Amino acid sequence: MVTRFIAFAMLVAFTGFASAQPSVSFSASPNEKASHKVVIFQDDIVPDEHKALFTAFETAKALNNGSTSHHYATFGAKHIIALHTDTPLDNPVALQNLGGQIAAALPTDITETYSVDLSGLKSNIQHAAAFIAEGAMLRGYQFQTYKTTKKADFSIEFTTPSAKDDATYFESQRLPVVEGVYMARNFASEPGNTIYPASFIDRAKAALRGLDDVKIRVLDRKDLEKNNMGALLGVGKGSIHDPAMLIVEYSGGKKGEAPIVLAGKGITFDTGGTSLKPNNNMWQMKSDLSGAAAVAGTLHAIAKQGLAINVVGVMPLAENMPAEDAIRPGDVLTTMQGTTIEIISTDAEGRLILADAVRYAQDKYKPSMLLNIATLTGSAARALSDEYAALITRDWDLSVAMKAVGEQSGEHVWPLPLHPNHFKQLKSDIADIKNSGVGNPGASIGAAVIGTFIDEDLPWVHLDIAGVDYLTEATDVAPKGFHGWGVRFMTQLIANEAKKGN
The missing domain is CATH 3.40.630.10 (Zn peptidases)
Structure with a gap:
């Protein structure tokens, strides 16, 4: 039986910004029937069920010097992405970066949910899966408000023994950061x-x-x-x-x-x-x-x-x-503080x-x-x-x-x-300070x-x-x-x- 916890299909509900965004969910046990997977290799110790895939990955890596390889209609799935990381996953940023690498490896037009098994991941960070999911969503941002044809957004299911706790932590602590970043990106875009x-x-x-x-x-x-x-x-x-x-x-x-x-x-x-x-x-x-x-x-x-x-x-x-x-240029403005500023450059x-x-x-x-x-x-x-x-x-x-x-x-x-001296450089001949044009740095x-x-x-x-x-x-x-x-x-x-x- 597969137990899943909280799927986050993020719809940014900020007025004027609404657009579909990536979704992530957490599962306590692997989805054996998953047809689309991401398999992560951290080192040369590989579980028996992935040894053939690891050999294929190593062959592909030797050919293209890449950290990912794609395998279609083989190893019991329609599509498997093999991803290798040699970075110690001993801090949240490294985990976020790994999540971003997973998202970047996904095909651009996605209709299937990709299953990512994190049950064997070596990390001493609590809620590692939540940080990985955060990184994936940060990388998966798309600004498509003015696109007449929109690209699909990915869906990822992370398998982790602590799925329930990770899902709760993600929703309460990591998703708010993703939403804040999306908000800032939307404003700038x-x-x-x-x-x-x-x-x-x-x-x-x-x-x-x-x-x-x-x-x-x-x-x-x-x-x-x-x-x-x-x-x-x-x-x-x-x-x-x-x-x-x-x-x-x-x-x-x-x-x-x-x-x-x-x-x-x-x-x-x-x-x-x-x-x-x-x-x-x-x-x-x-x-x-x-x-x-x-x-x-x-x-x-x-x-x-x-x-x-x-x-x-x-x-x-x-x-x-x-x-x-x-x-x-040359005008003088009076600030709330009372300090006057000569405008050298508007x-x-x-x-x-x-x-x-x-x-x-x-x-x-x-x-x-x-x-x-x-x-x-x-x-x-x-x-x-x-x-x-x-x-x-x-x-x-x-x-x-x-x-x-x-x-x-x-x-x-x-x-x-x-x-x-940087403050001295600001002195103006006709006002208290100048706003520019006073040299380096x-x-x-x-x-x-x-x-x-x-x-x-x-x-x-x-x-x-x-x-x-x-x-x-x-x-x-x-x-x-x-x-x-x-x-x-x-x-x-x-x-x-x-x-x-x-």
């Missing part, structure tokens, strides 16, 4: 004519509606004016879409306990403003909201996980467009909207830590490529701690410096602008994700396209902090 400040807010509200301990607030133009947010208002002046700020409060912790604030840059499309970008690859600037998207996805994940901590997500939203009333706009956002967040919420995340500078991408997000803090010990969070989550960060200068608005005694983490936001080639856990980077990192960070409080 949508074209600029469908995502602008008001529609971003509507879709985020729909995704977060009904979650326990979540409260949503929106600051509209009048609220921004009331709070003297001249930087955020200035960036949005050239657009027909009013700027706004979306605030999501999650109160899973003790009442009155200081929250962690996550602030994400939400430029819904970035032309560069009057400092117009070249046309080459400007289309990718529809994802200049990826910081805000990651924050929204993270709040979705931690609320569904039910983490015992207070978190506030702050998402300043604007569209950066050229128009007769758009800001110009294309250095992310730091402007975050300046008002982080000041508001500190004054309103008195956080225990503030993390801001943004597709901020090409300099970060040139320095670190797509292997790492740039990490900048005032505290080296905090940098080391964040580097560990990156290793835990599978979203890696690397520290860049923040020197007192560009990523650190961008962080210094935001740092001007961060209280010096507040633990502060700056993540520049310009290099990791878009993938030109697939990785184990992400297809080509917009990565949704930051949801896994920030969810891991929040989970770690929640454990400290228990």
